[in-house]
Amino acid sequence: MHEDFDGPELDPAVWTPHYLPMWSSRAATAAAYRLADSQLVLSVPVDHPVWLPEDHDPPLRVSGIQSGNRSGPVGSTSGQQEVFPGQRVREEQPRSVGHLVSAGHVEITCAMHLSPRSMAALWLCGFEEVPAESGEICVVEVFGDAVDPGVSAEVGIGLKPIRDPHLAADFAAPRLPVDVAEPHTYAVDWDASEAVFRVDGEVVRRCAAPPTYPLQLMVAVFDFPARSDGTDGHLVPELVVDAIVSRPA
Template sequence: MTQPVFADDFDASALDLSVWSPYYLPQWSSRSASAATYGLADSCLTLSIPVEQGIWCAGSHKPDLRVSGIQSGNYSGPVGSTVGQQPYRDGLLVQEEQEPFWGWTADGGYVELRARADIAPGSMVSLWMVGLEDQPDRCGEICVMEVFGDAVVPGESAAVGMGLKTIRDPVVPQDFEAVRLPIDVREFHTYAVEWSGGTATFSVDGTAIRSCQGAPTYPMQLMLAVFDFPEQSGRDHVPTFTVDHVRHRVR
């Protein structure tokens, strides 16, 4: 039987800042330029990208990207260094130093998200876990779910990405697949991974979909975000990602 070791049901009137940082990789821009747009109501967290939200890392990240995300850990080296989590290209320099923050990390167990999404072509949502990068090679990824708006047939099906991503960890295999499932992502669904001993088994609504070998065995933080690519979306649609809960259990 599993026992909860972490759960956020988003029942409070404010985001728990002891667990979550509401900035997306702020070391590559700044906290002010990477702040998420979000709200809490009806026991849910809703991340959104309104029309007026600016480009993330404008002029540096290609393609243009807008994002509202929260993450359960973060740190960087000093300004001008290359030390920081998830650099999107070689030689990227820290623009704003981030103090170490570890709100919630895990090195195995069962991680579950219950959420729904309103996305269109040019936007996407994802829940993924990444190594803390306290050592450079500890950067592999376990992607619990990833859905692009152009892979959704409204009311019928969606291609749900899940699996492992090497990133820059030579030990973690690239084993990622978008599996088409008969679900409507506008409705709540439960996306989860059971992760132990280098094996990661992914499920949707309690049904196992695929299993991967070679998952990271080091501590990982959680990343949760909605993205918009304005060159594709034209900013006519406001994508949202509404999260009912995030939970973690160990055997």
């Protein structure tokens, strides 16, 4: 896959422009986004709804797209990236295999416009047709309160087991000399033995034994209202994506 966002719309055969809709609904989880100048711009407008207001604490608002989507029937516990054990499906999702990858190369070229109450990320998570296959490979995760504008940022990278009993947690956020408001390329190459993470072609982390079951791409920007200082309600975080590339091993 080489997604350069040149078309007038997201490719519905690849992308679901919602964030984990099985736990809520497509209507309540729709991403705020636009395509312009060969870029995808994900944003969280000031009137964007809170995601799962009755289930998720602290509150968050999110605009995200994902390259896979599935669930069991309403009332079942068969979904993706559950918020709490035993969470029930509220809206059954059609099985969508837009793009899954088990090993290989994934990269994103993007810029992030964040405030101290927001975050942006690209991660790979298990498709979860087998419930334990839920681990994550985090390619990039940046919180706005860890950004020194124009100078550096703590860039989250690594592995998160979620509910995979066989995957070891190996996640860190080294401070790197990157201005995240400018375009940079964040990438991972992985197989069963190792995941190698790069920023602009330079190796920044290595993690042993990453997951090699089917993983979908998750791209999102988040806002955390509880982190407000009382003067920032007008701010709109954005994740501006130039390209996403994925190659199987």
